[in-house]
Amino acid sequence: MTTDKTGAPTEVTQESDRFSISVDGKKAGFTEFVDHENQRIFPHTEIDDEFGGRGLATILVRGALDATRxxxxxxxxxxxxxxxxxxKNPEYKDIADPVTTEVKRLLSQK
Incomplete structure (x- = not known):
């Protein structure tokens, strides 16, 4: 289990259209995704203000990218x-694709 900068335990879970992060069982944020063909598009990430500065977005994104890989x-x-x-983490560049006009069009239709 990963802990945040305060030492609190965190958990990243996958839902149908997002990954969420919880701290001590309380939902603290999410990163949304849209699956299209062989790609997982990440349009938005959000951490609740009360949990800011604790490194949760980094833990969340790492968990989401590992699950995607x-x-x-x-x-x-x-x-x-x-x-x-x-x-900042080049070990994920091998699975990253550029944001294309097609991706932007797909997201605008959601």
């Missing part, structure tokens, strides 16, 4: 948090 999917980091995480 395990599922055999590629990542399209539309969300700036996900894109920034990949920039």
């Amino acid at each position: 395990d599922a055999g999917l590629r990542v399209v980091p539309v969300c700036s948090m996900v894109a920034g995480f990949i920039d």
Whole structure:
């Protein structure tokens, strides 16, 4: 189990259209995704203000990307948090695809 910067236990879980992170059993944030063909598109990540500064977005995105890799999917980091995480963690660049006009069009239809 991963702990945040305060030492509190965290849990990342996958739902139908998002990964959520909980701290001590309380939901603290999420990153949304849209699966399209062999890609998982990440348009938005959010951590509740009361949990800010604890490193939860990093834990959440790492868990989401690991699960995406395990599922055999590629990542399209539309969300700036996900894109920034990949920039800082080159071990995920091999599964990252660029944000294309087709991806933007797909998201605008959601």
